[in-house]
Amino acid sequence: MIKSLKELKRTNYLTLSKDIDVKDAMRIVINNVTNETMIDDLYVVDNKNKLIGVVSLKALIIARSPATIESLMKSKYPQLFEESSVVEAIDMVQKYDTNALPIVSKSNTLKGIITAEDALDLLKEESLEDYRKMASLNEYDVNASALMRSKKRLPWLVILLGLSLITASVLSFFEATIEQIVLLILFQPMILDAAGNISTQSLAKTILLLNHEPDANMNKHIKNELVIGLINSLFSSMIGFAIAYFFLVVFAKNEPRNIEISLVIGLTLFIALLIGAATGAFVPIILKKLKIDPSVASGPFMTTLNDVFSLIVYFTLATVFLI
C-alpha cells in the first residue's frame, strides 16, 4: 500500500508562466501535449518553479488575445502536499470534483500531480484494505494456492490464539463459580456474541467516519454512539432476559433459580453491551491518535477486549448474586 504521495505523483502536466499571452500559452499547450498529459488544469509557476496559480484549459480556450495568463489564473486553488496522506488525497479530489490536483513541497514548489483516476484506484485499494485488516487477512488473491493461503494466515491465527489465552485465563479465575452453576455456560455465547456485535456496529461506524469523512465532529459522534449503545443495551438486556428465562423454564426444569439466573444474564447483557458499544466508538479513535491504523488492530483485538470485559462482568455478577 502506498503511504505517501511522494511515491505516487505524476509528471504528466504542463506549466505556464504568468506573463505570457493566452495565444502563446495555447501554442505551448498544443506543442507539448501528448496522449498522457492531463490538461484540464495548467499550472502557473514562477521562475523557481513555485506554484502561483491554476488556469483551466476551458478558461484558456474561451479567452481572447490579448490577455495575460495572470488575468485568467485562479490564485485560490486546492492543492496537496508531498506529506499528505492517501486518504487526504482521495478526499480532496472528491471534494473539489477535479480531474487532477497539484502536489507541492513545503516551500510551495510544484512537485507533481495526482489524477482523479489515481484517486479512484486508491479508494478501491483502501477499501479492500479495510476489509482485510478487519479480518486480519494480509493477502487477497483468489488464485493463490492453499499452501500460500495457509502460510500467510497462520502467523495471525497463532497471535490470535495467544489472545484467546487471556479469555481462557479469565474463565479459569472463575472456575469455582462455573463448577457450581454449569448452566451459566450455556448463555456465554449469547452474551459474547451480542457484545461483539454491538461493538462491531459502532466500530464500523467510527472507522467509516475516520476513513471517509476525516473532518467530521468526533465528539458528537462519540456522544451519539453512546446514546445508541445505551438504548440498545437496555432493549437487548430485556430480550436476553426473556430468552434465558424461556430457555431455562423449557429445557432446565430442575433448576429452581431460573428467575435469578435470567436476571444475572439480563444485567450482564446491559453492562457488557454498554462497554462493547463504548469500546467500538473509542478504540479506533484512540488508535488513530496513537498513529496506528484503526482498521488493523480493530477486529480480533476488539473481540478479545470485549470477551474479557463481558466474562468478568458475567461471572462477577454470578458469583455475587448466585453463590
Add this chain to the structure above:
Amino acid sequence: MIKLARLFLYEGGKNMKEAFFNRSIEEQKDYLVGLHASDLVELYESLETVEKEALFQLLTDEQKADLLAYLEPLDAANVIEELNLQETKDIFYHMEPDDITDILNELEENQQEELLELLDDETKEDIEQLIDYLDDQAGSIMTPDLISVTAEMDVKDAMKKLVLLAPEVESINQLFVVDKHDTFLGVLPLKKLIKAKSPMKVEALYETSLFVYDTDDLEEVTDLIQEEGIYEMPVLNDQNVLLGMITFDDAIDAYEEEIIEDFQKLTMLSEDSQTKPLMSAITRLPWLALLMVLSLPIARLSLSFEATISAYTIIIILQPLILSMVGNAGTQTLTVSLIMLSDKEEKHVIKNNIIEEFLSGLTTGLVLSVIAFVVTNLFIAFNPSLSEDPIIFGLIVSLSVFLSLAFGTFASSIIPVLVNKIGLDPASASGPLITTVIDIATIGIYYGIASFVIGGLLG
C-alpha cells in the same frame, strides 16, 4: 492577497468561520469571489442558522447555484423551500440539470411540478428524463450537458462550438461525435482537436469509445470507469442515441457510496452519518436481537452435554481457544469470498477458490492443532488445579481444532456463494449465518469429542 486566500482555504472549519465574520462586508464579498464551491459549502455548514441566511444573502445567483449543487440534496431542498419562485428560478438558471434533479427528488410531487414550470423547455425536458431513473441505473448520475459535433463538421467549426458551449459544461476533455439522428459514433479528444488544422473533417479524427446504456447497472458502470479510467463516459439509450455523459467525479462519488454500503452490510449497519441516534438505535436493534435468538440452538446443544461439562470445568475454560480460532479463520475466508463475489469473478475461479480454501483449512487446521496441543499443555501446567490429565485435554482440543477449522473454512467459503445463488445479498446475510453455523458445529464437535474421549479414557 494570494497568501491570505491560501491561509483561509486550508485552515478549514472553525477558523474559516471566525476569519470570515471578523471582516467587513466588502472584504467578505471579495473573499467569496473565486472560492471553490466545496469550501463555500464547508463555510456554510459551519454556521448557525441566522449566519447561514446572512451568508446566503451575500452570494451571487451563480454562487448560490454552486452552493446548492454541492450541499446534500436534502439540505439544498430545505433551502429552496424557503425561497420565493423568482429567486429559485434565478438560481436554477445557473445549475446543471442533474443537480436540479437531485434536489427535486427530495421534494413533494406538487412542489416538483411548480418548480419545473420555472425552467426553460430544454432543461425541463432533461430533468423529466433524469427524474425517472432508478438510483441503481447509470442514467441517474449522468449529466445531459455535453458538447456534441457531427462527423461532417470541419474542425474549425467544432472548435467554435466548443468555445461557445464550454462555459455550460462540466468538462471538455472530449467532444462527442454523432450522426444527424444523434446516434453515437465516437469521441474527439480535445488534445487532437487543438492540434488539428482546418480544413479537416471531424470524421478523420474521431475515435471509437466505450459507452454504457442509461439503464445499465450503476455498480457495473462505475467498476468499468474505474478499470478503464474513462473521464467522460458516454451514456446511450437502447437506440444508441447519445443522452449524456457520466463525469469522473460523479463516478467516484457513486463508487464510494457502494463501498460504504458494502461495508455497512457486512457490519450490520444501515444508516448514514445524518441519522439521529434514536433512529440508528432502532435500525441496529433487529440485528442484535436476531443474533441473540440465533444463539439459542447453541445453548440447547451445550445443554445436551451437561453431564460431561459439569464433571470437567476445564472443557469450558478451554472453549474460547477453539471458538475464537475457528471464528478468526472463518472471518478470513469469508472476507476473501465476499471480495471475490463483489468482483464478480468467473465460475471456475469461484469453484477453485472453494477447493483451495478447503485445502488451506486442512493445512492450517493441522498446524494449529499441533500448536493448540502444546498451548493447552502449557496452560494446564501453569494452572495445575484445572486438571490432572493435560495430555488428554490437549488431544481433545487439538482434534477439535483440526475438525472444526476444516469445517469452518469450508462453510465460510461456500455459504456466501450459496447465499448469492439464491438471490440474497451475500455481504449482509453471510456473517450472522456463518457465525451461527460455525459455533454450532464447533461446540458440537468439541463437546462430542470430549464426551467420547472422557467416557472412554476417564469414565
